[in-house]
Amino acid sequence: MARGYRPRLEREPVSALMLGVPLISVMLGSVMTLLPFIATAPILPPLGLIMLLAWRFLVRDLWPAWIGLPLGLFDDLLSGQPLGSAAFIWTILLLIIEVFDRRMMWRDFTQDWIIGGTLIATALFLGLGFASLDGGGANPLLLVPQIVISGLCLPLALRICAVLDRLRWRL
Amino acid sequence: MAPPSPRRSGFSRRAQYGIFATYVIAVIGAIFALLLALTERLDPKGHAALQLVVSDLTAPLSQLGRSVTSGLGGVGETIGAYFNAASKNKAMEAELRASRVKLVQGQADAMEVKRLKQLLAVRDVATQPIIAARLVSSSSSSSRRYATLAAGRNAGVVEGQVVRSVDGLIGSVIQAGQISARVRMIIDGKSIIPVKRASDNTPAQIIGLGDGRLEVRGLAAGQSPFKPGDVFITSGAGGVYRPGIPVAVVTQRTQSRTFARPAADPTSFDYALVEAPFVAPPPLPQAEQDAEAADKAVSSQ
Numbered sequence: 001m002a003r004g005y006r007p008r009l010e011r012e013p014v015s016a017l018m019l020g021v022p023l024i025s026v027m028l029g030s031v032m033t034l035l036p037f038i039a040t041a042p043i044l045p046p047l048g049l050i051m052l053l054a055w056r057f058l059v060r061d062l063w064p065a066w067i068g069l070p071l072g073l074f075d076d077l078l079s080g081q082p083l084g085s086a087a088f089i090w091t092i093l094l095l096i097i098e099v100f101d102r103r104m105m106w107r108d109f110t111q112d113w114i115i116g117g118t119l120i121a122t123a124l125f126l127g128l129g130f131a132s133l134d135g136g137g138a139n140p141l142l143l144v145p146q147i148v149i150s151g152l153c154l155p156l157a158l159r160i161c162a163v164l165d166r167l168r169w170r171l
Numbered sequence: 172m173a174p175p176s177p178r179r180s181g182f183s184r185r186a187q188y189g190i191f192a193t194y195v196i197a198v199i200g201a202i203f204a205l206l207l208a209l210t211e212r213l214d215p216k217g218h219a220a221l222q223l224v225v226s227d228l229t230a231p232l233s234q235l236g237r238s239v240t241s242g243l244g245g246v247g248e249t250i251g252a253y254f255n256a257a258s259k260n261k262a263m264e265a266e267l268r269a270s271r272v273k274l275v276q277g278q279a280d281a282m283e284v285k286r287l288k289q290l291l292a293v294r295d296v297a298t299q300p301i302i303a304a305r306l307v308s309s310s311s312s313s314s315r316r317y318a319t320l321a322a323g324r325n326a327g328v329v330e331g332q333v334v335r336s337v338d339g340l341i342g343s344v345i346q347a348g349q350i351s352a353r354v355r356m357i358i359d360g361k362s363i364i365p366v367k368r369a370s371d372n373t374p375a376q377i378i379g380l381g382d383g384r385l386e387v388r389g390l391a392a393g394q395s396p397f398k399p400g401d402v403f404i405t406s407g408a409g410g411v412y413r414p415g416i417p418v419a420v421v422t423q424r425t426q427s428r429t430f431a432r433p434a435a436d437p438t439s440f441d442y443a444l445v446e447a448p449f450v451a452p453p454p455l456p457q458a459e460q461d462a463e464a465a466d467k468a469v470s471s472q
Contacts (some may be wrong), residue, residue: 002189003242023209023233033310033311033313034229034233034236035311036234036308037308037311037354038309038318039304039310039311039316039438040358040383042311042312042314044312045312047314064193064197065193065194065197066196066197066200067203068197068201069196069197069204072204076222077222077225078314079224079310079312080222080304080310080313080315080317081310081313081315082211082218083207083208083211083221084203084207084208085204085208087201087204088201088205089208091200091283093199094197095194095201097200099207109328110399120267120353127314128314130208132314132360133211133212139380139381139382142382143314146312149204159305166230
Protein backbone atom coordinates (compact mmCIF):
# COMPACT_ATOMS: atom_id res chain seq x y z
CA MET A 1 0.00 0.00 0.00
CA ALA A 2 1.39 3.35 -1.06
CA ARG A 3 2.24 5.82 1.63
CA GLY A 4 -0.42 8.46 2.20
CA TYR A 5 -3.15 6.19 0.90
CA ARG A 6 -6.51 6.90 2.47
CA PRO A 7 -9.53 4.73 1.80
CA ARG A 8 -12.26 6.55 -0.05
CA LEU A 9 -15.10 4.45 1.24
CA GLU A 10 -16.38 4.20 4.79
CA ARG A 11 -14.35 7.22 5.75
CA GLU A 12 -15.36 9.34 8.74
CA PRO A 13 -15.21 13.10 8.07
CA VAL A 14 -12.93 15.06 10.38
CA SER A 15 -15.21 16.41 13.10
CA ALA A 16 -13.11 19.51 13.75
CA LEU A 17 -13.50 20.50 10.09
CA MET A 18 -17.20 19.66 10.04
CA LEU A 19 -17.85 22.35 12.62
CA GLY A 20 -14.80 24.52 12.05
CA VAL A 21 -15.28 25.30 8.36
CA PRO A 22 -18.72 26.94 8.75
CA LEU A 23 -17.70 28.78 11.92
CA ILE A 24 -14.51 30.15 10.42
CA SER A 25 -16.22 31.15 7.17
CA VAL A 26 -18.78 33.23 9.10
CA MET A 27 -16.06 34.78 11.24
CA LEU A 28 -14.05 35.62 8.12
CA GLY A 29 -17.13 37.42 6.83
CA SER A 30 -17.18 39.53 10.00
CA VAL A 31 -13.45 40.23 9.70
CA MET A 32 -13.98 41.89 6.30
CA THR A 33 -14.64 45.23 8.05
CA LEU A 34 -10.89 45.33 8.65
CA LEU A 35 -10.32 45.79 4.93
CA PRO A 36 -7.99 48.74 4.66
CA PHE A 37 -10.17 51.42 3.13
CA ILE A 38 -12.03 54.34 4.62
CA ALA A 39 -15.72 54.28 3.74
CA THR A 40 -17.71 57.50 3.69
CA ALA A 41 -21.05 55.72 3.88
CA PRO A 42 -22.18 52.28 5.07
CA ILE A 43 -21.45 50.41 1.85
CA LEU A 44 -19.91 47.09 2.89
CA PRO A 45 -22.59 44.42 3.24
CA PRO A 46 -22.72 42.60 6.59
CA LEU A 47 -20.76 39.65 5.22
CA GLY A 48 -20.71 37.73 8.51
CA LEU A 49 -24.50 37.75 8.68
CA ILE A 50 -24.82 36.85 5.01
CA MET A 51 -22.55 33.83 5.46
CA LEU A 52 -24.49 32.80 8.57
CA LEU A 53 -27.82 32.93 6.71
CA ALA A 54 -26.37 31.11 3.71
CA TRP A 55 -25.17 28.25 5.91
CA ARG A 56 -28.52 28.18 7.68
CA PHE A 57 -30.42 27.90 4.39
CA LEU A 58 -28.05 25.29 3.01
CA VAL A 59 -27.59 22.97 6.01
CA ARG A 60 -30.39 23.64 8.37
CA ASP A 61 -29.42 21.26 11.18
CA LEU A 62 -25.86 22.52 11.23
CA TRP A 63 -26.09 24.65 14.32
CA PRO A 64 -28.01 24.89 17.59
CA ALA A 65 -30.45 27.77 17.84
CA TRP A 66 -28.10 29.89 19.98
CA ILE A 67 -25.18 30.04 17.51
CA GLY A 68 -26.08 33.65 16.68
CA LEU A 69 -24.94 34.74 20.15
CA PRO A 70 -21.21 33.94 19.99
CA LEU A 71 -20.91 34.74 16.29
CA GLY A 72 -22.83 37.99 16.73
CA LEU A 73 -20.64 39.01 19.66
CA PHE A 74 -17.57 38.40 17.53
CA ASP A 75 -19.07 40.60 14.82
CA ASP A 76 -19.81 43.35 17.37
CA LEU A 77 -16.19 43.37 18.46
CA LEU A 78 -15.11 44.30 14.93
CA SER A 79 -17.97 46.24 13.35
CA GLY A 80 -18.07 49.41 15.45
CA GLN A 81 -21.70 48.82 16.41
CA PRO A 82 -22.64 48.77 20.11
CA LEU A 83 -21.57 45.53 21.80
CA GLY A 84 -24.46 43.04 21.91
CA SER A 85 -26.46 44.48 19.02
CA ALA A 86 -25.48 41.89 16.41
CA ALA A 87 -25.67 39.10 19.02
CA PHE A 88 -29.29 40.08 19.63
CA ILE A 89 -30.24 40.65 15.99
CA TRP A 90 -28.61 37.48 14.62
CA THR A 91 -30.21 35.25 17.26
CA ILE A 92 -33.65 36.70 16.58
CA LEU A 93 -33.20 36.25 12.81
CA LEU A 94 -32.27 32.59 13.25
CA LEU A 95 -35.35 32.06 15.42
CA ILE A 96 -37.48 33.66 12.70
CA ILE A 97 -36.04 31.22 10.16
CA GLU A 98 -37.08 28.38 12.49
CA VAL A 99 -40.64 29.67 12.23
CA PHE A 100 -40.38 29.69 8.44
CA ASP A 101 -39.10 26.10 8.58
CA ARG A 102 -42.32 25.08 10.32
CA ARG A 103 -44.66 27.03 8.06
CA MET A 104 -43.04 26.57 4.65
CA MET A 105 -41.52 23.14 4.44
CA TRP A 106 -40.74 23.22 0.75
CA ARG A 107 -38.84 26.31 -0.16
CA ASP A 108 -37.07 26.93 -3.40
CA PHE A 109 -34.11 29.17 -3.97
CA THR A 110 -36.19 32.25 -4.82
CA GLN A 111 -38.15 32.01 -1.59
CA ASP A 112 -34.97 31.57 0.43
CA TRP A 113 -33.54 34.59 -1.34
CA ILE A 114 -36.59 36.73 -0.56
CA ILE A 115 -36.65 35.60 3.07
CA GLY A 116 -32.90 36.12 3.44
CA GLY A 117 -33.00 39.55 1.77
CA THR A 118 -35.84 40.70 3.99
CA LEU A 119 -34.04 39.45 7.09
CA ILE A 120 -30.83 41.22 6.11
CA ALA A 121 -32.73 44.46 5.52
CA THR A 122 -34.37 44.05 8.94
CA ALA A 123 -30.98 43.45 10.51
CA LEU A 124 -29.53 46.58 8.91
CA PHE A 125 -32.42 48.79 10.03
CA LEU A 126 -32.22 47.38 13.57
CA GLY A 127 -28.47 47.95 13.49
CA LEU A 128 -29.06 51.57 12.47
CA GLY A 129 -31.45 51.86 15.42
CA PHE A 130 -28.84 50.53 17.83
CA ALA A 131 -26.14 52.76 16.36
CA SER A 132 -28.28 55.87 16.75
CA LEU A 133 -29.09 55.15 20.41
CA ASP A 134 -26.40 57.57 21.52
CA GLY A 135 -27.34 60.25 19.05
CA GLY A 136 -25.52 59.40 15.84
CA GLY A 137 -28.74 59.13 13.91
CA ALA A 138 -28.47 58.90 10.17
CA ASN A 139 -31.06 58.91 7.43
CA PRO A 140 -32.57 55.40 7.00
CA LEU A 141 -32.48 55.87 3.21
CA LEU A 142 -28.73 55.70 3.58
CA LEU A 143 -29.05 51.94 4.00
CA VAL A 144 -30.71 51.30 0.64
CA PRO A 145 -27.50 50.74 -1.37
CA GLN A 146 -26.14 48.49 1.35
CA ILE A 147 -29.35 46.45 1.37
CA VAL A 148 -29.27 46.04 -2.41
CA ILE A 149 -25.63 44.95 -2.39
CA SER A 150 -26.33 42.55 0.47
CA GLY A 151 -29.27 41.02 -1.39
CA LEU A 152 -27.05 40.44 -4.40
CA CYS A 153 -24.34 38.93 -2.21
CA LEU A 154 -26.64 36.26 -0.78
CA PRO A 155 -26.70 33.89 -3.82
CA LEU A 156 -22.94 34.27 -4.07
CA ALA A 157 -22.59 33.38 -0.39
CA LEU A 158 -24.78 30.31 -0.96
CA ARG A 159 -22.42 29.23 -3.74
CA ILE A 160 -19.38 29.72 -1.53
CA CYS A 161 -21.04 27.79 1.29
CA ALA A 162 -21.88 24.95 -1.09
CA VAL A 163 -18.23 24.70 -2.17
CA LEU A 164 -17.09 24.81 1.46
CA ASP A 165 -19.70 22.23 2.37
CA ARG A 166 -18.36 19.78 -0.18
CA LEU A 167 -14.87 20.55 0.98
CA ARG A 168 -15.55 19.81 4.63
CA TRP A 169 -16.99 16.39 3.80
CA ARG A 170 -14.14 15.43 1.52
CA LEU A 171 -11.13 16.58 3.47
CA MET B 172 -43.04 14.05 1.62
CA ALA B 173 -41.69 17.02 3.47
CA PRO B 174 -38.14 16.61 4.65
CA PRO B 175 -38.15 15.60 8.33
CA SER B 176 -37.30 18.62 10.43
CA PRO B 177 -34.13 18.11 12.41
CA ARG B 178 -35.74 20.14 15.19
CA ARG B 179 -38.48 17.51 15.65
CA SER B 180 -36.95 14.64 17.47
CA GLY B 181 -39.67 12.00 17.56
CA PHE B 182 -40.55 10.37 20.83
CA SER B 183 -37.23 10.57 22.62
CA ARG B 184 -37.77 12.69 25.71
CA ARG B 185 -34.08 13.32 26.07
CA ALA B 186 -33.73 14.63 22.55
CA GLN B 187 -36.83 16.79 22.96
CA TYR B 188 -35.45 18.38 26.13
CA GLY B 189 -32.11 18.91 24.44
CA ILE B 190 -33.68 20.85 21.59
CA PHE B 191 -35.91 22.80 23.94
CA ALA B 192 -32.82 23.80 25.93
CA THR B 193 -31.17 25.30 22.83
CA TYR B 194 -34.21 27.56 22.31
CA VAL B 195 -34.17 28.60 25.97
CA ILE B 196 -30.48 29.46 25.73
CA ALA B 197 -31.08 31.40 22.51
CA VAL B 198 -33.92 33.48 23.92
CA ILE B 199 -32.23 34.22 27.25
CA GLY B 200 -28.99 35.02 25.47
CA ALA B 201 -30.78 37.35 23.06
CA ILE B 202 -32.34 39.21 25.99
CA PHE B 203 -28.93 39.60 27.63
CA ALA B 204 -27.44 40.81 24.36
CA LEU B 205 -30.25 43.36 24.02
CA LEU B 206 -29.59 44.64 27.55
CA LEU B 207 -25.88 44.79 26.78
CA ALA B 208 -26.52 46.88 23.67
CA LEU B 209 -28.99 49.17 25.44
CA THR B 210 -26.66 49.82 28.39
CA GLU B 211 -23.91 50.95 26.05
CA ARG B 212 -24.88 54.57 26.53
CA LEU B 213 -24.65 54.22 30.32
CA ASP B 214 -21.17 52.72 30.38
CA PRO B 215 -19.45 53.44 27.07
CA LYS B 216 -15.95 52.95 28.49
CA GLY B 217 -16.61 49.45 29.78
CA HIS B 218 -18.13 48.44 26.48
CA ALA B 219 -15.33 49.99 24.49
CA ALA B 220 -12.64 48.13 26.44
CA LEU B 221 -13.30 44.79 24.73
CA GLN B 222 -13.63 46.32 21.27
CA LEU B 223 -10.34 48.14 21.78
CA VAL B 224 -8.52 44.92 22.67
CA VAL B 225 -9.67 43.43 19.37
CA SER B 226 -8.82 46.65 17.54
CA ASP B 227 -5.29 46.52 19.03
CA LEU B 228 -4.91 42.97 17.77
CA THR B 229 -6.16 43.66 14.25
CA ALA B 230 -4.83 47.17 13.53
CA PRO B 231 -1.38 45.91 12.46
CA LEU B 232 -3.05 43.61 9.91
CA SER B 233 -5.08 46.44 8.42
CA GLN B 234 -2.02 48.63 8.41
CA LEU B 235 -0.16 46.07 6.36
CA GLY B 236 -3.05 45.96 3.89
CA ARG B 237 -3.30 49.73 3.83
CA SER B 238 0.25 50.14 2.63
CA VAL B 239 -0.49 47.71 -0.22
CA THR B 240 -3.79 49.31 -1.26
CA SER B 241 -2.42 52.84 -1.18
CA GLY B 242 0.25 51.61 -3.60
CA LEU B 243 -2.43 50.11 -5.85
CA GLY B 244 -4.50 53.32 -5.78
CA GLY B 245 -1.38 55.13 -6.93
CA VAL B 246 -1.13 52.88 -10.02
CA GLY B 247 -4.57 53.97 -11.23
CA GLU B 248 -3.66 57.61 -10.78
CA THR B 249 -0.37 57.17 -12.59
CA ILE B 250 -2.09 55.62 -15.61
CA GLY B 251 -4.86 58.21 -15.53
CA ALA B 252 -2.26 60.97 -15.61
CA TYR B 253 -1.31 60.04 -19.19
CA PHE B 254 -4.74 60.88 -20.55
CA ASN B 255 -5.14 64.48 -21.73
CA ALA B 256 -1.56 65.08 -20.65
CA ALA B 257 -1.00 67.92 -23.15
CA SER B 258 -4.09 69.95 -22.33
CA LYS B 259 -3.52 69.36 -18.62
CA ASN B 260 0.02 70.60 -19.00
CA LYS B 261 -1.16 73.83 -20.64
CA ALA B 262 -3.78 74.41 -17.95
CA MET B 263 -1.26 73.74 -15.22
CA GLU B 264 1.27 76.14 -16.71
CA ALA B 265 -1.35 78.87 -16.81
CA GLU B 266 -2.29 78.10 -13.23
CA LEU B 267 1.36 78.13 -12.19
CA ARG B 268 1.89 81.57 -13.71
CA ALA B 269 -1.16 82.91 -11.93
CA SER B 270 -0.19 81.38 -8.61
CA ARG B 271 3.37 82.74 -8.80
CA VAL B 272 1.94 86.23 -8.73
CA LYS B 273 -0.30 85.32 -5.82
CA LEU B 274 2.64 83.73 -4.01
CA VAL B 275 4.56 86.97 -4.10
CA GLN B 276 1.53 88.82 -2.83
CA GLY B 277 1.14 86.20 -0.10
CA GLN B 278 4.74 86.59 0.99
CA ALA B 279 4.27 90.31 1.24
CA ASP B 280 1.08 89.81 3.24
CA ALA B 281 2.82 87.35 5.57
CA MET B 282 5.51 89.92 6.29
CA GLU B 283 2.84 92.49 6.96
CA VAL B 284 0.99 90.16 9.33
CA LYS B 285 4.21 89.36 11.17
CA ARG B 286 4.96 93.04 11.59
CA LEU B 287 1.43 93.78 12.83
CA LYS B 288 1.55 90.88 15.27
CA GLN B 289 4.81 92.17 16.69
CA LEU B 290 3.17 95.54 17.01
CA LEU B 291 0.27 94.05 18.96
CA ALA B 292 2.52 91.62 20.90
CA VAL B 293 0.27 88.70 20.02
CA ARG B 294 1.86 85.36 20.76
CA ASP B 295 1.20 82.42 18.49
CA VAL B 296 0.53 79.27 20.45
CA ALA B 297 2.43 76.74 18.39
CA THR B 298 0.64 73.41 18.35
CA GLN B 299 2.98 70.52 17.83
CA PRO B 300 1.29 67.37 16.57
CA ILE B 301 1.55 64.54 19.08
CA ILE B 302 2.09 61.93 16.43
CA ALA B 303 1.56 61.22 12.74
CA ALA B 304 -0.04 57.83 12.16
CA ARG B 305 -1.97 55.95 9.50
CA LEU B 306 -5.73 55.62 9.44
CA VAL B 307 -5.98 51.94 8.62
CA SER B 308 -9.62 50.94 8.39
CA SER B 309 -13.15 52.12 9.03
CA SER B 310 -16.50 50.82 10.17
CA SER B 311 -17.59 50.28 6.57
CA SER B 312 -20.59 48.06 7.32
CA SER B 313 -21.91 50.14 10.22
CA SER B 314 -23.97 53.30 9.92
CA ARG B 315 -21.51 55.10 12.21
CA ARG B 316 -18.46 56.65 10.63
CA TYR B 317 -15.51 55.54 12.71
CA ALA B 318 -11.96 55.04 11.53
CA THR B 319 -9.15 53.13 13.18
CA LEU B 320 -5.90 54.97 13.82
CA ALA B 321 -2.74 52.89 14.05
CA ALA B 322 -1.47 54.61 17.20
CA GLY B 323 -2.70 54.41 20.76
CA ARG B 324 -1.82 55.18 24.36
CA ASN B 325 1.75 54.01 23.83
CA ALA B 326 2.23 56.92 21.44
CA GLY B 327 0.43 59.41 23.68
CA VAL B 328 -2.96 59.29 21.98
CA VAL B 329 -5.85 59.75 24.40
CA GLU B 330 -9.55 60.46 24.08
CA GLY B 331 -10.57 63.94 23.01
CA GLN B 332 -7.57 64.70 20.84
CA VAL B 333 -8.07 66.19 17.41
CA VAL B 334 -7.17 64.28 14.26
CA ARG B 335 -6.39 66.16 11.06
CA SER B 336 -4.62 65.59 7.81
CA VAL B 337 -2.58 68.10 5.85
CA ASP B 338 -5.72 69.03 3.88
CA GLY B 339 -8.10 69.52 6.75
CA LEU B 340 -9.94 68.23 9.77
CA ILE B 341 -10.64 64.48 10.00
CA GLY B 342 -12.28 64.10 13.39
CA SER B 343 -11.51 63.40 17.01
CA VAL B 344 -10.33 60.42 19.05
CA ILE B 345 -13.19 58.82 20.97
CA GLN B 346 -11.49 55.71 22.32
CA ALA B 347 -7.82 54.91 22.69
CA GLY B 348 -6.34 51.43 23.04
CA GLN B 349 -2.70 50.55 23.54
CA ILE B 350 -1.59 50.63 19.91
CA SER B 351 -4.77 51.69 18.12
CA ALA B 352 -7.47 54.27 18.59
CA ARG B 353 -10.95 54.85 17.28
CA VAL B 354 -11.56 58.14 15.52
CA ARG B 355 -14.99 59.62 14.98
CA MET B 356 -14.85 61.31 11.61
CA ILE B 357 -16.53 64.66 10.98
CA ILE B 358 -18.94 62.95 8.56
CA ASP B 359 -20.41 60.87 11.43
CA GLY B 360 -23.98 61.73 12.33
CA LYS B 361 -23.02 62.86 15.81
CA SER B 362 -20.30 65.28 14.85
CA ILE B 363 -20.86 69.03 15.22
CA ILE B 364 -18.08 71.52 14.59
CA PRO B 365 -18.14 75.27 15.12
CA VAL B 366 -16.79 76.92 11.99
CA LYS B 367 -16.59 80.22 10.20
CA ARG B 368 -16.50 81.09 6.53
CA ALA B 369 -12.90 81.65 5.57
CA SER B 370 -13.66 84.70 3.43
CA ASP B 371 -15.59 86.83 5.93
CA ASN B 372 -15.75 84.96 9.28
CA THR B 373 -19.52 84.33 9.11
CA PRO B 374 -20.11 81.88 11.96
CA ALA B 375 -21.74 78.51 11.24
CA GLN B 376 -21.93 74.93 12.40
CA ILE B 377 -20.98 71.89 10.38
CA ILE B 378 -22.95 68.75 11.08
CA GLY B 379 -22.18 65.27 9.78
CA LEU B 380 -24.94 63.50 7.85
CA GLY B 381 -23.46 59.99 7.96
CA ASP B 382 -23.43 59.56 4.17
CA GLY B 383 -20.16 61.29 3.40
CA ARG B 384 -21.72 64.74 3.21
CA LEU B 385 -21.83 67.56 5.71
CA GLU B 386 -24.50 70.11 6.36
CA VAL B 387 -23.70 73.76 7.00
CA ARG B 388 -26.02 75.66 9.27
CA GLY B 389 -25.58 79.35 9.76
CA LEU B 390 -25.89 80.70 13.29
CA ALA B 391 -27.72 83.83 12.19
CA ALA B 392 -31.44 83.63 11.48
CA GLY B 393 -32.77 83.98 7.97
CA GLN B 394 -31.86 82.43 4.68
CA SER B 395 -28.52 80.74 4.46
CA PRO B 396 -25.97 83.15 3.00
CA PHE B 397 -23.64 80.39 1.87
CA LYS B 398 -23.04 79.45 -1.74
CA PRO B 399 -21.20 76.63 -3.50
CA GLY B 400 -17.45 77.05 -3.30
CA ASP B 401 -17.41 78.66 0.14
CA VAL B 402 -14.64 77.29 2.35
CA PHE B 403 -15.19 76.82 6.06
CA ILE B 404 -12.47 76.68 8.70
CA THR B 405 -12.71 75.90 12.40
CA SER B 406 -13.50 78.96 14.46
CA GLY B 407 -12.09 77.66 17.74
CA ALA B 408 -15.29 78.64 19.54
CA GLY B 409 -15.67 76.60 22.70
CA GLY B 410 -12.25 75.01 22.40
CA VAL B 411 -11.35 71.47 21.25
CA TYR B 412 -10.73 72.38 17.57
CA ARG B 413 -8.14 75.11 17.27
CA PRO B 414 -9.02 77.90 14.88
CA GLY B 415 -7.96 77.85 11.25
CA ILE B 416 -8.19 74.17 10.26
CA PRO B 417 -10.02 73.75 6.92
CA VAL B 418 -13.19 71.70 7.43
CA ALA B 419 -15.47 71.76 4.41
CA VAL B 420 -16.26 73.21 1.02
CA VAL B 421 -19.89 73.94 0.12
CA THR B 422 -21.04 71.85 -2.84
CA GLN B 423 -24.76 72.31 -3.10
CA ARG B 424 -27.44 74.61 -1.85
CA THR B 425 -31.13 73.80 -1.80
CA GLN B 426 -34.07 75.92 -0.68
CA SER B 427 -33.59 75.19 2.97
CA ARG B 428 -30.26 73.46 3.44
CA THR B 429 -26.64 73.81 2.46
CA PHE B 430 -24.47 70.76 1.87
CA ALA B 431 -20.71 70.52 1.86
CA ARG B 432 -17.98 67.99 1.35
CA PRO B 433 -15.06 67.52 3.75
CA ALA B 434 -11.96 69.50 2.87
CA ALA B 435 -9.89 66.40 3.58
CA ASP B 436 -11.16 63.62 1.30
CA PRO B 437 -11.79 60.67 3.64
CA THR B 438 -11.04 58.05 1.02
CA SER B 439 -7.55 59.32 0.46
CA PHE B 440 -6.42 59.74 4.07
CA ASP B 441 -2.95 58.45 4.36
CA TYR B 442 -1.23 59.93 7.33
CA ALA B 443 -3.17 61.74 9.99
CA LEU B 444 -1.77 64.16 12.54
CA VAL B 445 -3.00 63.90 16.12
CA GLU B 446 -3.08 67.19 18.02
CA ALA B 447 -3.90 68.07 21.59
CA PRO B 448 -7.35 69.62 22.03
CA PHE B 449 -7.33 73.38 21.81
CA VAL B 450 -8.08 75.21 25.03
CA ALA B 451 -9.82 78.50 24.41
CA PRO B 452 -8.27 81.30 26.45
CA PRO B 453 -10.45 82.17 29.45
CA PRO B 454 -12.47 85.37 29.10
CA LEU B 455 -11.07 88.43 30.78
CA PRO B 456 -12.36 88.85 34.35
CA GLN B 457 -13.13 92.53 33.73
CA ALA B 458 -15.34 91.71 30.74
CA GLU B 459 -17.17 89.09 32.78
CA GLN B 460 -17.92 91.56 35.54
CA ASP B 461 -19.16 94.05 32.99
CA ALA B 462 -21.42 91.42 31.46
CA GLU B 463 -22.85 90.51 34.86
CA ALA B 464 -23.45 94.12 35.66
CA ALA B 465 -25.23 94.53 32.34
CA ASP B 466 -27.39 91.46 33.07
CA LYS B 467 -28.35 92.85 36.45
CA ALA B 468 -29.22 96.17 34.89
CA VAL B 469 -31.43 94.42 32.36
CA SER B 470 -33.20 92.22 34.96
CA SER B 471 -33.83 95.10 37.36
CA GLN B 472 -35.54 97.11 34.66
